[in-house]
Amino acid sequence: MTVTADSRQYALIPDWLITMQPVGAVLTGHAVVVSGDVIADILPVAQLAQRHPQVQRVALPDQVLLPGLINMHTHSAMTLLRGLADDLPLMTWLHDHIWPAEQRWLGEEYVRDGVALACLEYLRGGITCYNDSYFFPDVAAEVTRAAGMRAVMGAPVINFPTPWAQDSDGYFARAMALQQCCQDDALIAMSFAPHAPYSVSDADFVRMRDLAAEHDLRIHLHLLETSGEIADSKAQFGLAPLPRLQQLGLLNERLIAVHMTALADADMPLLAEAGVHVVHCPESNLKLASGFCPLWKLQQAGVNVTVGTDGAASNNDLDLLGELRTATLLAKGVSADPEAVPASQALAMITINAARALNLAHRIGSIETGKQADFCSIDLSEPDTQPMHEIFSHLVYATSRQQVRHVWVAGRQLLRDREPQTLDIERIRQSTKKWQQRIGTQQP
Amino acid sequence: MTVTADSRQYALIPDWLITMQPVGAVLTGHAVVVSGDVIADILPVAQLAQRHPQVQRVALPDQVLLPGLINMHTHSAMTLLRGLADDLPLMTWLHDHIWPAEQRWLGEEYVRDGVALACLEYLRGGITCYNDSYFFPDVAAEVTRAAGMRAVMGAPVINFPTPWAQDSDGYFARAMALQQCCQDDALIAMSFAPHAPYSVSDADFVRMRDLAAEHDLRIHLHLLETSGEIADSKAQFGLAPLPRLQQLGLLNERLIAVHMTALADADMPLLAEAGVHVVHCPESNLKLASGFCPLWKLQQAGVNVTVGTDGAASNNDLDLLGELRTATLLAKGVSADPEAVPASQALAMITINAARALNLAHRIGSIETGKQADFCSIDLSEPDTQPMHEIFSHLVYATSRQQVRHVWVAGRQLLRDREPQTLDIERIRQSTKKWQQRIGTQQP
Numbered sequence: 084m085t086v087t088a089d090s091r092q093y094a095l096i097p098d099w100l101i102t103m104q105p106v107g108a109v110l111t112g113h114a115v116v117v118s119g120d121v122i123a124d125i126l127p128v129a130q131l132a133q134r135h136p137q138v139q140r141v142a143l144p145d146q147v148l149l150p151g152l153i154n155m156h157t158h159s160a161m162t163l164l165r166g167l168a169d170d171l172p173l174m175t176w177l178h179d180h181i182w183p184a185e186q187r188w189l190g191e192e193y194v195r196d197g198v199a200l201a202c203l204e205y206l207r208g209g210i211t212c213y214n215d216s217y218f219f220p221d222v223a224a225e226v227t228r229a230a231g232m233r234a235v236m237g238a239p240v241i242n243f244p245t246p247w248a249q250d251s252d253g254y255f256a257r258a259m260a261l262q263q264c265c266q267d268d269a270l271i272a273m274s275f276a277p278h279a280p281y282s283v284s285d286a287d288f289v290r291m292r293d294l295a296a297e298h299d300l301r302i303h304l305h306l307l308e309t310s311g312e313i314a315d316s317k318a319q320f321g322l323a324p325l326p327r328l329q330q331l332g333l334l335n336e337r338l339i340a341v342h343m344t345a346l347a348d349a350d351m352p353l354l355a356e357a358g359v360h361v362v363h364c365p366e367s368n369l370k371l372a373s374g375f376c377p378l379w380k381l382q383q384a385g386v387n388v389t390v391g392t393d394g395a396a397s398n399n400d401l402d403l404l405g406e407l408r409t410a411t412l413l414a415k416g417v418s419a420d421p422e423a424v425p426a427s428q429a430l431a432m433i434t435i436n437a438a439r440a441l442n443l444a445h446r447i448g449s450i451e452t453g454k455q456a457d458f459c460s461i462d463l464s465e466p467d468t469q470p471m472h473e474i475f476s477h478l479v480y481a482t483s484r485q486q487v488r489h490v491w492v493a494g495r496q497l498l499r500d501r502e503p504q505t506l507d508i509e510r511i512r513q514s515t516k517k518w519q520q521r522i523g524t525q526q527p
Numbered sequence: 528m529t530v531t532a533d534s535r536q537y538a539l540i541p542d543w544l545i546t547m548q549p550v551g552a553v554l555t556g557h558a559v560v561v562s563g564d565v566i567a568d569i570l571p572v573a574q575l576a577q578r579h580p581q582v583q584r585v586a587l588p589d590q591v592l593l594p595g596l597i598n599m600h601t602h603s604a605m606t607l608l609r610g611l612a613d614d615l616p617l618m619t620w621l622h623d624h625i626w627p628a629e630q631r632w633l634g635e636e637y638v639r640d641g642v643a644l645a646c647l648e649y650l651r652g653g654i655t656c657y658n659d660s661y662f663f664p665d666v667a668a669e670v671t672r673a674a675g676m677r678a679v680m681g682a683p684v685i686n687f688p689t690p691w692a693q694d695s696d697g698y699f700a701r702a703m704a705l706q707q708c709c710q711d712d713a714l715i716a717m718s719f720a721p722h723a724p725y726s727v728s729d730a731d732f733v734r735m736r737d738l739a740a741e742h743d744l745r746i747h748l749h750l751l752e753t754s755g756e757i758a759d760s761k762a763q764f765g766l767a768p769l770p771r772l773q774q775l776g777l778l779n780e781r782l783i784a785v786h787m788t789a790l791a792d793a794d795m796p797l798l799a800e801a802g803v804h805v806v807h808c809p810e811s812n813l814k815l816a817s818g819f820c821p822l823w824k825l826q827q828a829g830v831n832v833t834v835g836t837d838g839a840a841s842n843n844d845l846d847l848l849g850e851l852r853t854a855t856l857l858a859k860g861v862s863a864d865p866e867a868v869p870a871s872q873a874l875a876m877i878t879i880n881a882a883r884a885l886n887l888a889h890r891i892g893s894i895e896t897g898k899q900a901d902f903c904s905i906d907l908s909e910p911d912t913q914p915m916h917e918i919f920s921h922l923v924y925a926t927s928r929q930q931v932r933h934v935w936v937a938g939r940q941l942l943r944d945r946e947p948q949t950l951d952i953e954r955i956r957q958s959t960k961k962w963q964q965r966i967g968t969q970q971p
Contacts, residue, residue, distance in 0.1 A: 163914060165913075165914065165921075166916045166917045166920035169870055169920045169924065170859075170866050171865055172865050173865070176865075200910060200913065204910055204911055207911070366856055369856035369860035370856050370859060370865065371865050372863050372864055372865040372867070374863075395925075398925075399925040400911055400925045402911075409856075412810055412813035412814050412853075413857075415614075415814060415815075415816045416812065416816055416819065418816070419816050420816055421614060421616045423614075423816070425614040464956075466644060466648055466651070466952070466959075467651070467844055467845075468609075469609075469956070469959045469963070470959050470960070470963035471610070471963060472966070472967060473613070476843065477610050477843070480613065480844070483849075484927075512910070512913070515910075515913045515914045518914055519913070519915060523914075
């Protein structure tokens with residue numbers, strides 16, 4: 084039995100239910116009743132007939148139902164640059180490969196096609212919501228809304244002209260237009276996405292600080308991606324990035340700080356006290372040899388750490404479940420503690436803790452009555468996840484994203500038996516081929 | 528068009544052909560002609576009609592054809608313990624969880640069922656050959672031979688009694704019986720698999736050194752898995768493990784040294800000069816927080832480094848393509864060099880260099896006329912590997928093992944459109960469930 088996209092009253096009955104409320108709990112024999120776009124009830128299957136006699140039952144045999152996964156840092160349109168340049172240092176990669184390609188191709192068509200390809204990959208990997216940082220977020224919002232997915236679109240701020248805006252006033256004008264457009268949107272929220280401390284002025288940071296406070300927005304920033312940033316910042320601004328941001332009033336619960344590989348132990352209490360959220364992108368950091376974000380130390384210091392794939396140009400996939408595995412394994416290695424980030428706790432980083440970071444925990448991130456009906460179901464009957472001794476162990480250490488079977492956002496089924504319901508896979512294939520040819524012919 | 532298991536004269540025509548001869552080369556428009564169990568010809572498709580007019584053509588659209596992948600370190604039967612105990616230090620994990628479970632269950636039935644489950648996972652992940660270290664290698668050989676796969680079975684040597692043997696003489700007697708049985712086998716070879724320096728006596732090392740030389744066998748050893756091994760070895764034997772093995776005459780091209788996380792820079796020239804082969808198991812090492820094998824430094828010193836998944840009890844999958852990705856990413860991070868282990872070179876670690884380590888490079892590891900017809904084909908048309916700017920980048924950084932489409936060993940097709948041709952998936956499911964129940968009820 085399957086659910087059509089229009090059906091809005093149904094009960095999902097998985098073999099296992101992981102609500103993330105509390106983190107680490109697993110329910111069996113339970114149903115999740117959806118009404119419209121929200122979770123109406125969570126109850127033992129035995130009580131379903133009495134409490135919801137008419138509801139359509141959707142069995143999910145061999146499957147675990149989870150909150151939809153939340154990718155906390157990505158540049159969706161850059162999926163078109165996947166594999167364009169690898170095995171290079173960050174600055175060579177950016178200056179000699181990525182930025183020239185973007186300079187040539189960046190525009191609405193590029194973003195439209197790139198985001199559609201990314202959304203297809205997200206959905207097939209159980210991702211229902213993503214936190215984006217890229218140009219033309221208005222176009223990205225349109226594509227994502229049409230796909231039925233959820234996102235927080237970062238309005239870029241950077242101190243050089245791009246096809247998106249020419250100067251500071253231009254970036255802020257476009258940001259506030261995006262804010263207007265998103266403020267009542269059911270699926271799309273907006274944030275500021277200043278590129279990095281080295282490419283954003285004090286004045287722009289202060290301006291977005293005040294606007295973010297006024298409109299209750301997050302600030303999504305690449306921060307301390309490499310240790311070189313610290314020396315450069317001292318030379319350019321007379322302060323290391325963290326003290327500079329502190330002085331500018333940016334270190335607070337609105338800040339979503341991405342990468343954070345160049346952290347000192349002494350920085351951690353400051354981050355915890357300020358309520359800064361950290362996004363760990365282990366595979367991108369490894370690939371660019373940027374350093375190691377001290378995930379376990381940050382968690383022990385009380386910092387909310389989440390996980391993102393980064394863009395496909397530096398990862399080179401948008402596989403959040405795989406990224407979580409890398410994050411947990413790497414945390415054990417880096418901290419020399421095999422008990423670091425236990426499997427039962429790890430999933431919180433890509434669900435409820437990510438929702439907290441986005442200021443969306445009242446709506447998404449866990450399966451609770453009254454929250455939005457965003458789920459993914461994962462089939463654990465594959466030989467690769469047999470036998471089944473412990474479900475969290477499997478989800479974190481053994482499951483691949485290809486085992487994602489169904490995805491729902493706001494009650495609407497977007498992936499059914501791995502087939503996208505709202506995205507035209509053939510059209511995406513064609514447009515991706517077109518960009519492969521265009522971009523390929525530009526390569527040296 | 529597909530090839531039946533009995534058909535033994537056919538030409539595979541993939542979109543891309545990676546022969547690993549030389550490493551880093553990609554051919555398009557080429558065919559690989561198979562005759563019986565060997566590769567009979569590699570030629571441009573345009574010449575196929577003239578040189579092989581009668582041959583059956585097998586198109587592999589959107590696919591790259593590679594040498595079959597070689598998993599250089601695993602404990603196949605332990606797949607039944609996948610996820611049994613996680614997030615623990617090596618010795619706690621071994622002494623309190625893995626060894627008690629083995630003590631209770633180890634036997635022919637356990638090995639038969641566990642190896643069948645592992646072989647299913649290997650084939651679905653493009654693995655055609657594996658280097659095993661476990662008890663009842665005779666049973667494992669039987670299952671693997673029946674599946675049509677290739678393996679090097681390690682005959683265990685360990686200084687305590689197990690259901691496989693009671694004492695030193697017992698272990699050696701069983702090892703030499705295995706050697707007799709395997710010496711003319713087309714698919715199964717044999718090695719010694721001493722458990723670790725801390726669990727094998729000097730006398731046993733010397734005995735296997737001489738037998739290995741006499742019969743031209745490899746010695747497959749866990750070595751320097753943790754830094755604790757060094758202090759313990761000095762206390763127990765008066766020497767660190769490497770000097771001890773050197774003194775015992777074990778450091779030579781027969782030695783396959785697994786893990787090697789506790790290496791000093793000064794050790795590397797010694798290993799290179801001796802021709803010792805190293806197996807890097809990054810995910811197991813991270814998960815158990817054993818330390819970091821210096822892959823890039825070893826390669827630069829001239830050591831042949833290969834990659835293994837380790838057993839599913841400590842990984843928790845047998846995904847060699849994923850393990851290669853982790854190995855390459857981690858090498859960049861650990862060496863702080865994003866140019867370390869470039870994608871174009873990385874695949875050699877799980878193909879031709881692995882074959883060299885096993886002393887099988889004359890038969891497998893690359894696609895060359897006269898070698899065995901062991902291949903896997905990988906479908907790159909999935910959205911997750913689009914667009915296609917660079918094929919090695921995709922294979923190493925973006926492809927998942929679920930994109931493996933077909934597998935052949937010795938000319939025989941073992942996986943067809945992801946369906947195993949020689950393994951009974953339903954029977955494996957049933958036996959795995961049986962063990963899940965048995966082992967589960969034993970858990971504390």
